[in-house]
Amino acid sequence: MTALAFQDAYPDHVSHCYGCGRLNPEGLQIKTRWDGEESVTHFRPRPEHMAIPGFVYGGLIASLIDCHGTGTAAAAMYRAEGRALDTLPAFRFVTASLQVDFVRPTPIDTELEVRGRVTERSDRRVVVSATVSANGVVTAKGTVVAVPLPKSFEPNCP
Amino acid sequence: MTALAFQDAYPDHVSHCYGCGRLNPEGLQIKTRWDGEESVTHFRPRPEHMAIPGFVYGGLIASLIDCHGTGTAAAAMYRAEGRALDTLPAFRFVTASLQVDFVRPTPIDTELEVRGRVTERSDRRVVVSATVSANGVVTAKGTVVAVPLPKSFEPNCP
Numbered sequence: 001m002t003a004l005a006f007q008d009a010y011p012d013h014v015s016h017c018y019g020c021g022r023l024n025p026e027g028l029q030i031k032t033r034w035d036g037e038e039s040v041t042h043f044r045p046r047p048e049h050m051a052i053p054g055f056v057y058g059g060l061i062a063s064l065i066d067c068h069g070t071g072t073a074a075a076a077m078y079r080a081e082g083r084a085l086d087t088l089p090a091f092r093f094v095t096a097s098l099q100v101d102f103v104r105p106t107p108i109d110t111e112l113e114v115r116g117r118v119t120e121r122s123d124r125r126v127v128v129s130a131t132v133s134a135n136g137v138v139t140a141k142g143t144v145v146a147v148p149l150p151k152s153f154e155p156n157c158p
Numbered sequence: 159m160t161a162l163a164f165q166d167a168y169p170d171h172v173s174h175c176y177g178c179g180r181l182n183p184e185g186l187q188i189k190t191r192w193d194g195e196e197s198v199t200h201f202r203p204r205p206e207h208m209a210i211p212g213f214v215y216g217g218l219i220a221s222l223i224d225c226h227g228t229g230t231a232a233a234a235m236y237r238a239e240g241r242a243l244d245t246l247p248a249f250r251f252v253t254a255s256l257q258v259d260f261v262r263p264t265p266i267d268t269e270l271e272v273r274g275r276v277t278e279r280s281d282r283r284v285v286v287s288a289t290v291s292a293n294g295v296v297t298a299k300g301t302v303v304a305v306p307l308p309k310s311f312e313p314n315c316p
Contacts, residue, residue: 018207018215026206048184049176051252052307057176058224058253063217094209095216100256105308149210150263 005031006071009085014092019067030064032071039072041114049108056106061140064114065130066098069144072116073126093146106139163189164229167243172250177225190229197230199272207266214264219298222272223288224256227302230274231284251304264297
């Protein structure tokens, strides 16, 4: 049995993100799961996601690391509390800062693997370090500082 | 008369980028121009570019800053040489590193303005500092370290 993806446990009202929301039919709909202490996302770029023909554009790499990072942050909080991903209250994180180093060109004609590791965790923020690999070779490295979804993100907040 | 956009002067074979290539029909096709010492891109997010309903997802912000930065880097090189954008040899940059701080949620139902400024320039790299604003309020800040398109990006290089 495949474990529930982090993103598949997000409550409906926060599942519309272009990068990771299962309710965004146009979006990337990435799926992230634990592999021991690391979180893993596999994603196959679409043909249009090119930079130069043959290679992935940087914005996609940034998007993958970003949503992989916020997903890992939420999952890490559940894990710290010993709770399943689909239990309440739900954790949902957004990105405070994102840093990406493009180590080498990322080929577009293969599945990409994003691997993340929590390097810092508190109630106020979770830091996730990630790599993107293609055919077993790391092509990008990144860091996401994730913070709990603030009230200001709620469309109807005062 | 509106000045030629940086991206409209890219040679055809490097004009397929999802973020900024005029030959990518699925892409964002951003257009950047000089406004004095600053470079400016205006972009209206698509409805699907949401994070939480009402707000733009981080990957789009990162993509805008990224492609705005590489475009500004190229344009800065032409300017330094006193050459028009559509003269040869062409400059084309890719991103070595990208850093984005998400200052506050970015509303999705308005045009975004990206403004960039070159903070460092040499033949080997150009650093561009940028902001993203919505309705006159800065929602994100970023830095792009851009480097000339390396040979390894050429699909047929040995």
